[in-house]
Amino acid sequence: MRTTLLGVIWLCLGLYLDALSLSGQRIETVDGEGSQAAVRGEKLLKRVRRGWMWNQFFLTEEYTGSDYQYIGKLQSDQDHGNGLVKYVLSGEGAGSIFVIDENNGDLHATRRLDREEKAFYILKATVVNKRTGQKLEPETEFIVKLHDINDNEPQFSKEVYTGSVPERSDIGTSVIQVTATDADDSMYGSSAKLVYSISQGHPYFSVDPNTGVIRTALGPGDMDREQREHYQVVIEAKDMGGQRGGLTGTTVVNITLTDVNDNPPRFTQSIYQFRVPESSKSGTPVGRIQATDRDIGKNSEMYFTIVSGDGMDMFEISTDKDTQEGVITVSKPLDYEKKPSYTVEIQVQNTQVDPRFMSAGSKDMATIRIGVEDVDEPPLFDKASYLMEVKEDAEVGVAVGSVSAMDPDGVRSMVKYSIDRRTDMDRLFNVHPGNGSVFLLKGLDREETAWHNISVIATEFNNPRQSSHVPVYIRLLDINDNAPTFATIYETFVCERTKAGQRIQTVSAVDADEPSSGHKFYFSLASEGTHRSNFTVRDNGDNTAGILTRRASYSRLHQSVYLVPVVITDGDYPMQSSTGTLTVRVCTCDRDGNIELCNAVALSSSPGISTGALIAILLCAIILLMIVVLFTALKRQRKQEPLIISKEDVRDNVVSYNDEGGGEEDTQAFDIGALRHPDAAAALEESAKQRRDIIPTDTLLLGSRDNGDVREFINQRVLENDCNPTAPPYDSLATYAYEGAGSVAESLSSLGSASSEAEQDYHYLSDWGPRFRKLADLYGAEDSDFS
Numbered sequence: 001m002r003t004t005l006l007g008v009i010w011l012c013l014g015l016y017l018d019a020l021s022l023s024g025q026r027i028e029t030v031d032g033e034g035s036q037a038a039v040r041g042e043k044l045l046k047r048v049r050r051g052w053m054w055n056q057f058f059l060t061e062e063y064t065g066s067d068y069q070y071i072g073k074l075q076s077d078q079d080h081g082n083g084l085v086k087y088v089l090s091g092e093g094a095g096s097i098f099v100i101d102e103n104n105g106d107l108h109a110t111r112r113l114d115r116e117e118k119a120f121y122i123l124k125a126t127v128v129n130k131r132t133g134q135k136l137e138p139e140t141e142f143i144v145k146l147h148d149i150n151d152n153e154p155q156f157s158k159e160v161y162t163g164s165v166p167e168r169s170d171i172g173t174s175v176i177q178v179t180a181t182d183a184d185d186s187m188y189g190s191s192a193k194l195v196y197s198i199s200q201g202h203p204y205f206s207v208d209p210n211t212g213v214i215r216t217a218l219g220p221g222d223m224d225r226e227q228r229e230h231y232q233v234v235i236e237a238k239d240m241g242g243q244r245g246g247l248t249g250t251t252v253v254n255i256t257l258t259d260v261n262d263n264p265p266r267f268t269q270s271i272y273q274f275r276v277p278e279s280s281k282s283g284t285p286v287g288r289i290q291a292t293d294r295d296i297g298k299n300s301e302m303y304f305t306i307v308s309g310d311g312m313d314m315f316e317i318s319t320d321k322d323t324q325e326g327v328i329t330v331s332k333p334l335d336y337e338k339k340p341s342y343t344v345e346i347q348v349q350n351t352q353v354d355p356r357f358m359s360a361g362s363k364d365m366a367t368i369r370i371g372v373e374d375v376d377e378p379p380l381f382d383k384a385s386y387l388m389e390v391k392e393d394a395e396v397g398v399a400v401g402s403v404s405a406m407d408p409d410g411v412r413s414m415v416k417y418s419i420d421r422r423t424d425m426d427r428l429f430n431v432h433p434g435n436g437s438v439f440l441l442k443g444l445d446r447e448e449t450a451w452h453n454i455s456v457i458a459t460e461f462n463n464p465r466q467s468s469h470v471p472v473y474i475r476l477l478d479i480n481d482n483a484p485t486f487a488t489i490y491e492t493f494v495c496e497r498t499k500a501g502q503r504i505q506t507v508s509a510v511d512a513d514e515p516s517s518g519h520k521f522y523f524s525l526a527s528e529g530t531h532r533s534n535f536t537v538r539d540n541g542d543n544t545a546g547i548l549t550r551r552a553s554y555s556r557l558h559q560s561v562y563l564v565p566v567v568i569t570d571g572d573y574p575m576q577s578s579t580g581t582l583t584v585r586v587c588t589c590d591r592d593g594n595i596e597l598c599n600a601v602a603l604s605s606s607p608g609i610s611t612g613a614l615i616a617i618l619l620c621a622i623i624l625l626m627i628v629v630l631f632t633a634l635k636r637q638r639k640q641e642p643l644i645i646s647k648e649d650v651r652d653n654v655v656s657y658n659d660e661g662g663g664e665e666d667t668q669a670f671d672i673g674a675l676r677h678p679d680a681a682a683a684l685e686e687s688a689k690q691r692r693d694i695i696p697t698d699t700l701l702l703g704s705r706d707n708g709d710v711r712e713f714i715n716q717r718v719l720e721n722d723c724n725p726t727a728p729p730y731d732s733l734a735t736y737a738y739e740g741a742g743s744v745a746e747s748l749s750s751l752g753s754a755s756s757e758a759e760q761d762y763h764y765l766s767d768w769g770p771r772f773r774k775l776a777d778l779y780g781a782e783d784s785d786f787s
Helices: 004-021 611-637 678-687 707-724 763-768 769-781
Strands: 056-060 069-073 085-091 098-100 106-109 120-129 142-147 159-167 174-177 193-202 205-207 213-216 229-240 248-258 272-279 285-289 302-311 315-317 327-330 341-350 363-371 388-389 399-402 415-419 429-431 438-439 451-460 465-478 493-494 502-509 521-525 536-541 545-550 561-570 577-589 595-598
Touching: 056 069, 085 098, 098 120, 142 561, 159 174, 174 248, 193 205, 205 229, 272 285, 285 363, 302 315, 315 341, 388 399, 415 429, 429 451, 493 502, 493 595, 502 521, 502 577, 536 561, 545 561
Parallel strands: 056 142, 159 248, 272 363, 388 465, 493 577
Antiparallel strands: 069 106, 085 120, 098 106, 120 142, 174 213, 193 229, 205 213, 229 248, 285 327, 302 341, 315 327, 341 363, 399 438, 415 451, 429 438, 451 465, 502 545, 521 536, 521 561, 536 545, 561 577, 577 595
8 A cells, every 4th residue: 555655755765775786785674664674785786675664644623524534545456356355444433434445555543633632543453355354464553643633712810810909009910810721732833822812801900911810000199999999800711822713712710909007097976975974983985986997807996095184084995806996984083073174185106107108197186075974972080091099998988099081962961870780780870970989888807809990880860871981909908917827827846866957847927918018027935935945937038937956855755746836027107926836756876867656646736727628628527427327318218128139140149147036034045944955956957958059068067076065056057048048149148257266366355364563664665676665765764754
């Protein structure tokens, strides 16, 4: 097979090979594949004729004819026109899209093809003998390529674009870029060469024809968001380089001007008027000031300030973050009687200023007039609180101090005073209703309560509902009305063998009073104890005193306790004194002075026990006595319970036998005859029924034969309880005591002791050790020791 163009090529190639043969070379072409072999040294060249070969065919897309579209003709050198050659087609679309006339090799397309869908097809063809079916030539591959036509319009990547640009931007500021594509072949002609243009949006915006970048076309003065915020621009993309006959695609671009801070805030009016009651507390809102700003968002945020006026200290202004309003509030108490009106100047400005459009002084001013309304106010004390002082020994009716209040209104109503009894439950004070003088109703004691906090009420005569309170703090001044006492209860000891002038105790004192110059105590021995005193008192000069011995030896046997009266005097006026008794116990000490033995002394007998301690002990004793009486009464009312509540539960039951019995004439309480005739119990043993809950034992039957009657009696009682089914259970408590026949120790009873008035010798006790030495001294002492 061969086209006309291929024939020309083969002709040129043949001439070239003939030229080479003249130079002694031979080139051979094999089967249309272009391989060559050169054999040098041969003078003759033999030309081998090539069969059929082709590369590709071209076909125009979008064919609109009714017949099959002719593509080309395939021609084989083996086809001699005798009808024995058959052309066979295979590959992409063979038989459906592409068909070949098997007799003459004509190639056709059966339907309209779209290059944008598929740009080329790869096919294969061969020739076979119709009779034998044998291939006459090898299979050859070729391409059918579609020629592009301008059949696709440009398409934008979005149907609608959204862009923004700050207002008052310079000319040529980039807004957004749009992009379109064309499905036609960009390598063939200008079908896919696009040019952008703007069809709607003049004169505000322009578009770059090559890149599709949209830019502003007007200056800052014409692009004002406050005048127009939204714009709609239509962009066209045309192929064929924008020439006539090209296809066009369009898109819409919505452009918004973003806000910049190019407008200062403005008050809605130049003068504002408000009224506020004089009773308004700090922080009470007076009114709201509104200002407008044409900007939006953060560019419209503003703040208010008071810049001048006679109410700068009385009022404050702040900004409501939600509404951007100025809120005026009271900052100090108002008084209509002092000043009925105020005037202030306020200003407003943005929190953020853009220096490109506004200077820092872009502010607005307004005047505010505030009138104070008169209200009926409660009486007003001249002080927030009062501090009064009075001596604790002041007599009833003495004035402590005074309070003063007045009606702040213009009417000046009369005021009466009273005491809030919730703050003076004991009614210790009162106040004069007319002049506010506070005086005593009862006597006071600083040592009980040093401060009294009361509240005085001032009420208007004309309007009792108008009242006010004021705290009054009353401090009691101390007077020296309490005598000093020992600081604590001292337990003082002295060794039998000591030395004169030995300090055995250091004492101190306390005083309920509080002198302004501090406590100063003086200690001395009471006058009644100076004549026969065994101890002395030495004042140390530092509010303490030492107790010293006056002799070197004390005897615990002669006198075990000494009472030392100590006089304690304070240094204030009027001087107060008291006598405290110090209890000194005599003890036995070792050589190092450590106490070994002392006589026990009841704590309650010590004169140092306070009255409160004695009262507490007495109350405890009374409570214990009442508990005992109540327990006894409940016990008498208690009903006697059965010996065994349940036959099923017989564990841990203790049976108490509380039958005491009578005297010698009471023969039924206890049968003493059983002690003399133990064999009488044999009959009871035979008739008794054996118990099931215990195993009888006869261990008690073993033992000595001494005192047999008692032993037999006890054994009999044990056996009787083991065998009696009606007796208490085996784990009940039953005690039988048997002392025995004799003892190696003699009786300790005094009944058998020989009565004699003879002197006894107790010195043998000294041989029993140091613990019995004092006992030997006690019983072996001479009568003269106790005289």
